[in-house]
Amino acid sequence: MKWMPAVAVPAVIAVGVLAVPLQAGATVDLPDKSPQDVLELAAGSTVDTFSGTLEQTSDLGLPEIPSTGDAAAAEFSDALDLLTGSHTVRVYQNGADQSRVQVQDTMSERNLIQNGSDLWLYDSADNTAAHTTLPAAGEQSAEKPGETYTPSDLAEKFLADVSPSTEVTLAENTQVAGRTAYELVLTPNTDDTLVGSVSIAVDSETGLPLRVQVDARNADEPAISVAFTTLSLDAPPADLFAFTPPAGATVTEETLPTKDDAGHPEGEASGVTVTGAGWDAVVVIPAGEDAAALAELTASPLYSQLTDAVDGGRALSTTLVSVLIADDGRVFAGSVPVQRLQAAAAQE
Structure with missing residues (x-):
């Protein structure tokens, strides 16, 4: 169950979306390009130095998560935090090995900072910091936490x-954060997915994706979207990437799992598999991978509030992703209707 955000977010994400508004009737005049030309423009982008502000909005149809005091409920609520509501995020990037992401909450801030091989996660709400050392170049590792914050990261997954x-x-053609852009639209050719379309605003000069928006089928408003509202391609100040935990902070040392670890959702030893391919793919987590965590979650009052009883188990349904927790402990997830998950469960 710890893996559900890692499964759900890449499956649906492309996020939210405040472009600089154009005047009524204004048009953006750009050289004509074909969809293939714009795909190649985005694929060829070499921008890796920038700073800016992102606005993220998410409306997945999730119910309000009540405060129950239950530890499992609190963990689950935290995991779904970035899939609900609106968030302002500051991002700084200086080449491949220096980055900083600041998620600005109401009265606090979360920071993810990479400086060379050092990776820090700091939460000012409870003054806690976690540190890990990234593997050397060429070593196989899990994806770096937080890498799906920018439109560029999200667009890459879809492209x-x-x-x-x-x-x-x-x-x-459109305009985002004061920059002109081509608007790519990706539409699934299958009815077996909850995704209606994905729109990607591609900077006309650099090919950098400036905005990504995901629409659910038959929905009037974007389900998830993220876009730059301000953007500078200048190098950020070096001191932004130097981090020392504040006085009194609780600091822990963590180890990133590798893809060969049983503890990583893509690990060869984990038993996690994927049924199907593309838009209607289903991730299957076998029973017993984390029986204690599953038992703790299913015992929580929040579990029955967020899920519905269905044939074969209980299901969490949103506008873009579904999760089925089967009676035998297996977990199925994907950007598909619950019926597709049930069919996959019956075939396993």
Whole structure:
């Protein structure tokens, strides 16, 4: 169950979306390009030095999560935090090995800072910091936490999966954070997914994705979207990437799992598999991978509030992702209707 955010977020994410508004009737005049031209423009982008502000909005149809005092409920609530409501995020990038992400909460701030091989996660709400040392270049490791914050990271996940199952078109040219952009639209060619379309605003000069927006099927508003509201391509100040925990902070040392570890959702020893491919793929987590955590979660009052009883287990449904916890302890997740998960469970 700890893996559900890692499974759900890459499956649906592309986030939210305050472009600099244009005047009524204004148009953006750019050289004509084909969808393939814009795909190549985005794929060829080499921008890795920038700073800016992102606005993220998410509306997945999740119910309000009540405060119960239950530890499992609190963990689950924290995991879903970035999938609900709106968030302002400051991002700084200076090459491949220096980055900082600041998620600005109401009365606090969370920071993810990479400086070379040092990776820090700091939460000012409870003055806690976690540190890990990243593996050397070439060593196999899990994905770096937080790498799906920027439109570029999110767009890469979708563009990597462009295939015959996807129709690629261009919408009207647009403007995001004061920069002109082409608007790529990816539309699944299958009815077995909850995703209606993915729109990616690609900077007309650099190819950097400036905004990514995911629409659920038959929805009037974006389910998830993220976009720059301000953007500078200048190098950020070096001191932004130097971090020392504040006085009195509780500091822990962590170890990132590798993809060969049983503790990582993609690890060869984990038993996690994927059924199908593309938009209607289903991730399958076998029973017993973390029986204690599953038992703790299912015993929580929050579990029955967020899930519905269905044939074969209980299901969590949102506008873009579904999760089925089978009666035998297996977990199925994907950007598909619950019926697709039930069918996958019956075939396993």
